[in-house]
Amino acid sequence: MVVQTTNNYNASSGELWPLLFNSKMDDKKPCYLLCGLPKPLECRLPDKQGGVGSTRECVSDKGTIQQRITEWVPGHKLSFQLVKTDLYFGPCVESIIEQFVITDNNQGGCQITRTTTFKAKGPLSLVVAIPMFIGLKAIHRYVFSNWKRLSH
Incomplete structure (x- = not known):
């Protein structure tokens, strides 16, 4: 399943x-x-x-996610994949691949597009995928709103 979110910023790619x-x-x-x-x-x-x-590491109030960077193009693109996690959903996930792409917007700033591709595993994979999609979308929006604050 794919979750994609785009947000515009009044900041340069070097700041973002x-x-x-x-x-x-x-x-x-x-x-x-x-x-x-x-x-x-x-x-x-x-x-x-x-x-x-x-390694890129994300820390949450419930655990840590370790990711291996697979693409690193400063100021433009960052891609990585899940290596391990101690979060509760770990046993239900076969893979998580993420990508951030920074591009100029036509408003004097840049936009970031975040794409998360995940695959749930097990006999209830579809049941697991739906709440994961909703949760990932909420986290995308939350992180982007924080970055908006940090980029000013």
Whole structure:
């Protein structure tokens, strides 16, 4: 299943790029309707380097996700895939692949498009996929709203 979200910013790609791998979130909840949804706290590069093959780590109030960077084009594109997680949904997920693309918008700033492709596993994969889609969309929006605040 694919979840895609785009947001516009009054910021340059150089200002936005570091947010994709080095940002902390505010105290707001991602979605009040979805009890139990992990609240992102920060994304970081444990080795402080970045680049293809490096680890990107996202920390939430319920656990951590470690991702391997598969594409690193500074100021333009970041792609990565799930390596491991201790979040409760981990056993239900076969794969999660994510991509951020930064492009100029025609308003003097840039836009970021985030695409998450995930595959649930097991006999109830469709039942799992629907709440995951809703939860991922809420997290996309939450992170983008935080980045809007951080990019000013």
